[in-house]
Each structure stands twice: as C-alpha cells, then as structure tokens.
Amino acid sequence: MCAAKPTISFEYFPPKSEKGLSNLLTEVGELVKLRPRFMTVTYGAGGSTREGTIKTVKEIWNAHKVPTGSHLTYLNTTKEELDRITDDLWDAGIRHIVALRGDMPADLSWPLDPDADYYQFTSDFVEGIRERHPFEISVGAYPEKHPDSPDLSADILALKKKFEAGADRGITQFFFDNDVYYEFLDDAAKHGLNKPIVPGLLPIADYEKMLSFAETCQATVPHWLREKFEKFAGSDEDKAKLATDILAAQVDDLAANGVQHIHFYTLNKAGITEKACKKCKLG
16 A cells, blocks of 8 residues: 555557547546546647647646646647647647757757747756746656766756756656666755756556567666566466556555656556556545
C-alpha cells in the first residue's frame, strides 16, 4: 500500500479519427474517476495536430469538466504564428500550456541561431506565452539530461531559466529508477530551483515500444526491468499485471519519499495506469 497520496495527472495524444476520439473519451472516463488535478494533450511537431489537439482538449473538458491543457512547441513556427495559436487556445477556453521545444527537424541543428522572428530557447517561448495570456505553464525536465544537452548541469540551468521566465512546474521525461529522479531534485535544489518538478511515469503496456521510446529520449532501462520482461513467459493478462505491479511499486516509492504529484503518460489507455493508481489508493 502506498505511504501517501500524491495528486495525479494524465497525458493523452489526439486521436486521428472520430472513432479514435470516442474510444479515448471512454478511456478518459475511467481515469477521471481517479480525480486527476489536470490532464494534457500532446501537440504534433510544427502544429501537425493543432486542430486535433484543440478539439480533443475541448471534448475532454466538455465531457468531464477536468482542467485540460495543450502541449505547444515552438520549433519552425514564427513568434507571430505562435501568438495566433496561443490566442486560439485561450479563446477555446484552454488555460494550461505545456511549453516545449519540439523535435529537431532535419534542416535544423541545436542550438538554434538567433532569429528575431523565432524563439531561440524554451525560456524565451515561456516568456512570450506569459506576456500574451495568463496561462498555467508546464515545461519539460530531464533527469537523465535532454539528448541535445551537453550535460546535466546545462539542462538544470535551462530549466532554471524556464522557471525564471514564468513556468509554473517542470514535468520530467519518464524514468524507471527513482534514484535518478531524487538525484535530479537534489541537483536542482543546489542550483536554486524552487518550483515543483513533477515525475512523469510511463506504464509499460508494450515492452518493445517502451524500448523504442527509451532509446529516442535516452532514458535508462534498468537491467532488472529488462530481465523481468525478456524472461517473462506468461499470458498478455499476466504481462499487464507485471506492468501494473512495476508501476505501482514506482509510485509507492515516490509517495514514501514525499512526492506530492505524479504525471502519467497513458498512451491513451487507462488499464495499467488505472490499476496501479487504485492499487496505491490514489485519487
């Protein structure tokens, strides 16, 4: 049983069809019973899912009345266009933005060259959003450093700049070793960061897909976790139970160490996340 009861939040991505949206709203309906503090919907690179994101956010709000925010990325989008997008989000009743750089396209390299028409860093983007509308703003945080960052100290300083620009919280990339997160919090505190850094957790609904995600974002998959799944010979139902137990144990440890809020990357499925939260009596 979990030692404490952190508040929780959930991330989804915009479905590609009306049937997908209907299915998502059913999944959301299960997780809403856990009384999340907020939910977020991802935003495709270069605005590729802009309409789908806004529609999904509005549908979730209309159906369940849970505060739901939109991710927003700034790469390859002018400041003028981003102003229009943030205006659209605000006019649609959205009051929370997860401000991110976005994936680097092939024609750009990091760090970006200064350009008056474009944001160079996420901290600049956060400042621009804050000047435009009084959104609640979340930003990314990277306990094992961002793949494009030279080292962890540089990443922590970048997070500090995002906080100083007006971000309300950081939400971490997923991790499986909680000690990595605790060490990151310690390092952040030493650098003077004093805003919430929320752990982001990924339920392992698909082991191979998780490995692909981890490789892309350079998240460590511990040997013990690889061994559990690669030597597992049970049914899909048993595998889901294993994933639930692993997620619940991670939540349990975070709660026991005083973590006050946990964010779940649901991949649009309630199952494992819901069961782990119930096992820990969250919500």
